[in-house]
Amino acid sequence: MSDHKPLARQKAIVTGANSGIGESVAIALGQAGADVVVNYVENEDAANAVVDRIHQAGCKAVAHRADVSAQDQVEDMFERAVREFGTIxxxxxxxxxxRDCAFAEMPLGKWNKVLGVNLTGQFLCAQAATREFLRRGVVPSVSCAAGKIICMSSVHQEIPWAGHANYATSKGGIKLLMESMAQELAPKRIRVNGIAPGAIRTPINTSAWNTPEALKSLLTLIPYGRIGLPEDIARAAVWLASDESDYVVGTTLFVDGGMTLFPGFSTNG
Known part of the structure; x- marks a missing residue:
């Protein structure tokens, strides 16, 4: 564990932090010096295990159950964060x-569920965070910025994805939500950026990599020749949340091994 603590004395909320990318990001923020609210919807034991890992790094952490698509639950989570840590x-x-489905058969419920969590959830959480950042303002001894928002997106904010219209639409929406927030909030010294992971070895996409055949097929889409790990995203998140990236505003950082280079065209298509 590094002695470098670029997020020392800072307080963070990571949503969906009990597995996959969120788990790795929450732990990495704790190792970088931040106290962390570990948000989850189900599997409380997994969330508490993440809390324990952050405690081992010498930082504070609490697990908090909240559905990010429910405004009252988001507001309760931010109120608890401020109560526990003083600010965010x-x-x-x-x-x-x-919630994958062929387009012609997709029920409205699957569309609404994905848009509600992936896009509206980011809106609600970012709005609550922004209000706290504006209330507190810049504290120079903590950070150059009044606050940092990182929107987790996907390469599918750029790459269409047949059979996943709801997911790809949510990620395309995140791109312009992030950029619009960044434009509006930058004068308030609030930095908003995005991370767009490519193929990452997480529970959400197990079927894409858990057999040799599936992995071989997946790797044809990744010029760098390996599937990503949650830690690849976590390192990017720590950097974007730190003052080391203070002049980075409104940018999506693609962490994808080159997937957005459309490698099918490397041999003239």
Whole structure:
């Protein structure tokens, strides 16, 4: 564990932090010096295990159950965060899900569920975070910025994805939500950016990599020749949340091994 603590004395909320990318991000923020609210919807034991890992890094952490698509639950979570930690400096809006379906057969419920969690959930959490950042303002001894929001997106904010219209639409929406927030909030010294993971080894996409055949097929889409790990995203999140990236505003950082280079065209299509 590094002695470098770029997030020392900062307070963070990570949504969807009990597994996959969110779990790794929450732990990495704790190892970088931040106290962390570990948000989850189900599997409380997994959330508490993440809390324990952050405690081992010497930082405070609490697990908090909240559905990010429910405004009252989001507001309760932020109120608890301020009550426990005094304020919030960093939001990692990571919670997301897939409900895949052929377009012609997609029930409205699957559309609404994915848009509600993936897009509306980021709006609600970012709005609550922004209000706290504006209330407190810049504290120079803690950070150059009044607050940092990182929207977890996907390469599918750029790459269409047949059979996943709801998911791809939610990620395309996140892109312009992030950029619009960044434009509006930058004069208030609030930095908003996005991370767009490519293929990452997480429970949400197990079927894409858990057999040799599936992995071989997946790797044809990744010029760098390996599937990503949650830790690849976590390192990017720590950097974007730190003052080391203070002049980075309204940018999506693609962490994808080159997937957005459309490698099918490397041999002239």
């Amino acid at each position: 400096d960093i939001l990692i809006a990571n919670a997301g899900l897939q």
